[in-house]
Amino acid sequence: MPSLELPKLPLGDAIEWLVRWLIKNLDAIFDFFRDVLDAITGAFSSGLLWVHPVFLIVIFGLLIWLITNKLTAILSTVGLVLVWNMGLWPQLVNTLVLVVVAVVIALFIGIPSGILMTRSRKFEAFMRPVLDFMQTMPPFVYLIPAVMLFGIGVVPGLFATVIFAIPPPVRLTYLGITQVPEDTKEMAIAFGANDWQVLTKVELPLSLPSIMAGVNQCIMLGISMVVIASMIGAGGLGEVVMRAVGRLDLALGFESGLAIVILAMVLDRVSRNIGSGKQTPLSRIIGWYKQRRKKKEFEHAA
Template sequence: MFDLPVGDAFEFAINWLTDNLSGFFDLVTLVVDSFLVGIENLLLFPHPIIMIVLFSALAWYVSGKGVGIFTVLGLLVIEGMDMWDGTMETLALIITAVVIALLIGIPLGIWASKSKTVEKVVRPILDFMQTMPAFVYLIPAVLFFGLGQVPGVIATLIFAMPPAVRLTNLGIRQVPEEIREAALAFGSDSKQMLLKVELPVALPTILAGVNQTIMLALSMVVIAALIGAGGLGQPVVTGLQQLDIGLGFEGGLAIVILAVFLDRVTQSLGASTG
């Protein structure tokens, strides 16, 4: 009936951005790579046993004895499979992507909670970000930032950011009106209302968004490995390419152990603020 060259228009836009904003993308690459390398070095510098003790103590303190014991055993299994370096690389990538996603997502969620216009604009964008196949994010990420860990971080944060925005917006909108009226009666201005009333009340919901952001970031590990992000996704990809069942299973098991640790700890943090 008619030809609608959506793909050509998208390709034109990507090429225009690549040609005209290369300096900006180089700056982003430098900043993200510096932060990521710093986190990696921090996680890899101590002996694995020291890190296992620290992670296990954190899990025990925050989530209880059961999660603490699981963390000890799980991380020892990872070390025994010789997956420790890959696990720390993956954790560094997740931390970097999640920190950037929260620095963008939480303020955007606060803004959306204060403005119906912003919410109406942001909602379809978030729908697009969540429903677009994750592999599609790799194309512009590689064109803008090349191969390696940085495009993996960028693709991961785009895919993982929507829950942070949505649940921050939801949490603030669900603050009971009686609490707001009481704060106003005591003379709170808009800044005090946000920082001392709305955010503390909405904190459990916001932390649920943080948890979901972390889980979505972790789900991108294998996909990011396809563009050279490394970490635990690499043995899974290698196992698939070489039909090495053992290597692929070990990489997948390490991802599961890391996912359970992160999920239980962040869930417990959210529950403790409720």
């Protein structure tokens, strides 16, 4: 049925024209980004794969123990060993690198955007629909411009993942800062703080739990997007999942899916613990060190 008497608005065509225009005129820039990101992810992946899995798993286990607790560390190590045992270690490392790089980029853009939203009403009004758009647009759709801009490979996967994973850190940074009590900010100003000091000494520390929840969500979305991104050649565990789906290979599908679950759980537990204020071996070590320094000062003074 023709839509009333009105001509159809060429929305889709407009977007396509925009992307084609970008490719035509800013190709050099996109190529540059692609090469840089390719190099970075490539270097990380091959660096981590150069180390023997056992050694790497032990290092990971220790790091996880430092920032969480014994139980989480043991379970994570068991999980990682299982992935290695299933023969999915290289894919896991690739996925990990992809997620980490995407999350770092997303946070780099997302947290400052969240801060900016609290400072400018206009920017906030602009960002709200943009965030809604980014979160609700089916993620597959991002793959099309990603491929057009960056071709096939890791970088378009990164691009799509970053866009998909940015909203939570933006929203939760904004939320965290707006929830800082008004009188606490007023106090900082009344004691002579400038804007930067209000931000760094009051707003950010007090909204840290909220911001860290945003980081956690960012990582989780990143992982889920990485599977989808493998459709355009991002590699990693997602690629194995795709292959299993293509061949209706239940065994392979389960194993690769399980590997993703293990990775997701490990990253979730780790990111949830950072900044939560819980006692961890690392915080105990820092506490012990501070105590010792204080004692020394005391002796020095006496």
